[in-house]
Amino acid sequence: MPEKTIFLIDLREGQKGTIVSVLGGYGVVQRLTDMGLTPGTEFEMLRKGLLCPVEIFIRGSKLAIGRGVATKILVKAKK
């Protein structure tokens, strides 16, 4: 089954994915890559409530990511 590119926010809880790229200015991209969201990195969507930031597991630790920026991160979803 071919993998498709979607936004991080569109993953389901418990679903795994790979970072493709981050859309945004120099600052946001730098911050996210510094925190380990580099292209090709595998991660898991841990939590995606209605009101809160999303929580992902990446590079051995949990990260909270604001919903706004989570709609700017392109990922490939794993089946």
Next chain:
Amino acid sequence: MKNKITIALAGNANVGKSVIFNQLTGLHQHIGNWPGKTVERAEGTLYHGDYTIDVIDLPGIYSLSTFSMEEMISKEYIAKEKPDVVINVIDATTLERNLFFTLQLLELERPMVIALNQMDLVKKKGIAIDIERLQKFLGVPVVSVIATQGVGVHELVDESIKLAKKGYKKPKKMKYGKEIENEIEQILKPLNKIELDYPKRFIAIKLLEGDEEIKKMIESIDSKIIRIAESGAKKIQCIHGHARPTILACERYKVANDIVKECVVFETPKVTFSDKLHEITIHGVWGYLILISIVVSLFYLVFNFGNFFSDILINAFMGMTPAFEKIFGTGIASKLIWGVIEGLIAGITIILPYILPFYIILGLLEDSGYLSRIAFLMDNFMHKIGLHGKAFIPLMLGYGCHVPACLGCRIMETKRERLIAVFVTTLVPCAAVTTVILGLVGKYVGLTWAFLLYIVNLMIVFVLGRIAFKVLPGEPTELIMEMNSYRMPHLKTVAKQAWFRIKDFIYIAFPLIIACSFLIKVLDVTNLSVSIENLMKPITVDWLGLPAFSSIALLAGIPRKELTLIILATYGGTTNFAAILTPVQMIVFSLVTMLYIPCIATIAALVKEIGWKKALFITVFEIVFAIFVGGIVLRLLTL
């Protein structure tokens, strides 16, 4: 003979750096600011054998880019001041992310020791780390540490001294991909011919990354180097197909990941108690219920205890009045001296019973890691006023005292966000205002009304915050926050933190409180107060519907807001406020007190943080706004 060396502590946020700093320096600490910057600089001294060791605690950061002031300061400090040793504190449970920063630190080419902290948690989480191997890969000594128990702290010092004695030896170079190493080589050729504070390889890498500050610096020396770097960056961007900062970050993480693969074994992951606690405290339903109950019980506890304790204190102080009058008589001089003493008492009776306990409990929540869960839960709400979840933390501090809360707004990333955060923080009722609300409305009108005032306040914070967000240009920074594991709070660190926050208050506020309370006595003895009452009549009596003597009380609130209540009693001639104020007057008075001016100490803190122009603007705005709202509420209540 005494030997002097300097050690800098560097590492990610929440890895236990401040605990290690406390273990090392104990009581010999000095917390100040970096020159010209509103970033905290913690410095301490350690005496170890023949050595006097200066320890600098650098801000907790994730990278050495120029994203934030903290990162710039850390980078400059290590490169320019050249500490003898850098201790890199690492959270062993999230090695990969931490190593990303370690690799950058290594590029600054200072002698380095690694403190592998939280080794107790590592075992609990079912992770095994081969320290010997890690040491070999990084080429620097690695010490296993459990900071909260003091394990390994001695070894850290020993290793640091050993390194400092040996003198500087270039640490192992971390190799990146061939195409990148080629470009670095190209940039190094001309770069090696010039004198710089920073290591050449570090500069070359930063130029490839496109670091603006470094670019500016080199541009002014030799713009040819920039051209070489730019063309090199283009080449690697073509090969990788990503933006340049991303490429270098990828490379570093690749190295970090390789090291982790070689040195760490993840056994079957165990679900620890901390994990379960994490799950429930950020849960969409339970999380909020827990948050509400913690906040409510925090306030209940602190203000019940505070009330009880401050009554005892005030009675004790007031018991001294006869003795005082015996010595100094009851003349004008005596009244003026008493004014000074009253200011002192007002300060003490707010710090000890209210602010100190509040900050100790808040410190426990912070050190355990709960505050980052609050930031998580409140992120969406805070976004509505243009801030992200972390801004909720200074806002909560504001319920204690605005002075440390304003300084606490430094955790916000941009100037614009600091301004909004500082502004909404000054609108929140601090402990002093709470004593007024509870002592007046709570006692004589009813707790429901007092509670309602808090709700009204929250609404005002929200509306004004939202307006500020719309008026000030710029997009809000998004929350990107590591969710560290919960841990047992380290009591000594918490106590220190609370003390430093209160010290902010004492240094800034105390002298001002005393001076102002003296001034008010002067007004009193010179009978100027009557003319002031007449002058303020159109506002206090006509617009706000308050008795004329309330103007002096409101003026007295400028040094400390709790003084409003004391002066009200003095001028009304009784502490039974029901006899001198109607319930509506009490509500209006409390509301105005809550909003009308950041107290003098807060204004001083504002000037320090955002400059006098903006501080003045906020002050004037809040006075006008409070009077406006007070009048409206009066008219609504007397419809």
